[in-house]
Amino acid sequence: MGRVRGFLEVRRVPAPERDPRERTADYGEIFELLPEEELRRQGGRCMDCGIPFCQDGCPLGNLIPDWNDLVSRGRWREAIDQLHATNDFPELTGYICPAPCEDACVLEINDDPVMIKQVELSIVERAWEEGWIVPRPPQRRSGRSVAVVGSGPAGMAAAAQLNRRGHRVTILERDEAAGGLNRFGVPDHKLEKWIIDRRLAVMADEGIELRCGVEVGRDLDPGELRERFDAAVVAVGARVARPLEIPGAELGGVHYAMDYLYDRNRAVAAGANGWVRNGRPEISAAGRRVVVVGAGDTSADCMSNAHREGAASVTQLDTYPEPAGGRPRDLAGWPRTPKRLPTNYALEEGGERRSGVAVVALNAHDDDCVGSVEAVETDPETREPLSGTGFTLPADLVLVAIGFTGPEPALLDALGLERDGRGNVRAEGYTTSAAGIFCAGDARIGQSLTVTAIDEGRRCARAVDRYLEGSG
Numbered sequence: 001m002g003r004v005r006g007f008l009e010v011r012r013v014p015a016p017e018r019d020p021r022e023r024t025a026d027y028g029e030i031f032e033l034l035p036e037e038e039l040r041r042q043g044g045r046c047m048d049c050g051i052p053f054c055q056d057g058c059p060l061g062n063l064i065p066d067w068n069d070l071v072s073r074g075r076w077r078e079a080i081d082q083l084h085a086t087n088d089f090p091e092l093t094g095y096i097c098p099a100p101c102e103d104a105c106v107l108e109i110n111d112d113p114v115m116i117k118q119v120e121l122s123i124v125e126r127a128w129e130e131g132w133i134v135p136r137p138p139q140r141r142s143g144r145s146v147a148v149v150g151s152g153p154a155g156m157a158a159a160a161q162l163n164r165r166g167h168r169v170t171i172l173e174r175d176e177a178a179g180g181l182n183r184f185g186v187p188d189h190k191l192e193k194w195i196i197d198r199r200l201a202v203m204a205d206e207g208i209e210l211r212c213g214v215e216v217g218r219d220l221d222p223g224e225l226r227e228r229f230d231a232a233v234v235a236v237g238a239r240v241a242r243p244l245e246i247p248g249a250e251l252g253g254v255h256y257a258m259d260y261l262y263d264r265n266r267a268v269a270a271g272a273n274g275w276v277r278n279g280r281p282e283i284s285a286a287g288r289r290v291v292v293v294g295a296g297d298t299s300a301d302c303m304s305n306a307h308r309e310g311a312a313s314v315t316q317l318d319t320y321p322e323p324a325g326g327r328p329r330d331l332a333g334w335p336r337t338p339k340r341l342p343t344n345y346a347l348e349e350g351g352e353r354r355s356g357v358a359v360v361a362l363n364a365h366d367d368d369c370v371g372s373v374e375a376v377e378t379d380p381e382t383r384e385p386l387s388g389t390g391f392t393l394p395a396d397l398v399l400v401a402i403g404f405t406g407p408e409p410a411l412l413d414a415l416g417l418e419r420d421g422r423g424n425v426r427a428e429g430y431t432t433s434a435a436g437i438f439c440a441g442d443a444r445i446g447q448s449l450t451v452t453a454i455d456e457g458r459r460c461a462r463a464v465d466r467y468l469e470g471s472g
């Protein structure tokens with residue numbers, strides 16, 4: 001505990017981020033770092049509680065009090081070792097984790113929590129800057145090989161951990177670049193893509209082979225996974241979008257959010273406006289009246305991209321009633337995450353949210369393209385439509401962001417993998433119904449978080465390692 005009275009003497013300061021008016025002019029990172037002196041003061045607010053609820057709140061079980069203490073004493077080198085002990089990619093979580101650990105911080109009961117996420121990001125960025133993160137290939141190879149299908153955070157973490165144990169790891173990724181949703185869903189202004197590339201370069205130097213543009217089931221026969229490798233990890237995410245089942249959903253100008261986000265991320269990567277891929281012009285919000293249906297992370301990312309493209313207007317429609325703005329200062333619910341407005345960053349940049357509304361139809365303009373959205377207000381308790389509350393919003397682009405139903409079935413069927421009641425891969429202990437095939441991440445648990453996916457990949461790697469040892 002760096003400062004015994006730190007939590008009494010030091011106030012939490014806001015995590016620095018670029019001005020919303022300025023940042024919508026580009027796709028650069030929103031989040032910034034505090035100066036070292038302030039970070040040390042903030043780390044010193046940690047009370048080193050006997051039971052560190054924060055550590056329990058973090059899906060990775062990050063050793064939070066330990067590195068808060070080290071940062072408060074300026075011992076950054078040891079702090080990165082502690083951080084890497086439980087988290088392979090602290091730069092990913094440092095930028096985009098919603099920080100359930102902070103909700104579980106004991107200080108949250110009657111004060112502001114320790115700025116755990118900012119401290120985490122600062123430790124890892126300092127380590128990159130100092131050159132402390134270098135390739136550490138395994139000293140000995142096991143002679144066993146593993147294919148990891150999918151390069152999202154679950155696949156990356158499984159690959160890193162299996163390689164560390166000496167197995168030869170090949171990542172097979174159908175996209176043109178690795179990172180999964182962190183590359184093609186999350187926009188650059190939340191996570192610039194060189195941050196993923198920087199880590200991938202270290203992983204490559206540690207001996208992991210990455211093969212992009214390889215779709216297992218199309219470019220590689222799924223049967224070859226077991227013929228060419230001793231084991232395989234399926235980490236293909238849960239990408240099937242929940243459909244909007246209302247009249248007019250088939251109109252031009254109505255798109256799934258992920259299609260728009262893939263296009264935007266590719267356009268930003270290409271440094272292009274008016275970008276075209278495979279002869280298809282990108283979905284663009286420029287100059288359009290945009291309505292986003294749904295109000296989660298995906299919706300926020302659509303809104304923020306539309307702001308940057310120069311949309312004429314951006315409106316978000318949410319079926320749920322507006323949640324309370326934060327946790328009331330009492331013990332109810334603690335240390336669980338309270339219901340909060342989930343899209344602050346995009347709304348701070350502009351646009352409007354309308355809560356407690358249901359979209360009932362999309363109307364065509366005269367050329368089969370969407371021209372307006374019909375919606376109705378709903379009862380906050382029953383969510384039933386309230387009579388006489390119908391309204392129409394003009395719209396040239398409607399983005400559907402109402403969640404995901406599960407993983408794509410084709411590869412899973414080809415591999416003969418059983419599903420659970422929610423349509424995800426049944427893989428208790430990460431072991432699937434097919435011998436030698438393991439599963440981790442969103443494909444196993446449904447759409448989740450990057451921190452959870454990293455945890456899944458790490459735990460799955462342990463199961464694969466045990467299997468390989470046993471079958472050796």
Ligand SMILES: Cc1cc2nc3c(=O)[nH]c(=O)nc-3n(C[C@H](O)[C@H](O)[C@H](O)COP(=O)(O)OP(=O)(O)OC[C@H]3O[C@@H](n4cnc5c(N)ncnc54)[C@H](O)[C@@H]3O)c2cc1C
Nearest residue numbers: 150152153154174180181185216236237441442448449450
């Ligand atoms: C728009 C959006 C924003 C998000 N923002 C956040 C956020 O701010 N913070 C946060 O913590 N989480 C966020 N998430 C959630 C987080 O990104 C995911 O939970 C996480 O990426 C899941 O990791 P994964 O490795 O299981 O799957 P994915 O990241 O989905 O990766 C799966 C990979 O498998 C590949 N693949 C699929 N099929 C095949 C095949 N047959 N052959 C080869 N490759 C294949 C895919 O191309 C993909 O690269 C967001 C999600 C979305 C959709």
Ligand code: SF4
Nearest residue numbers: 058093097099101117
């Ligand atoms: S990974 Fe997320 S939950 Fe864990 S310590 Fe970091 S910010 Fe908190």
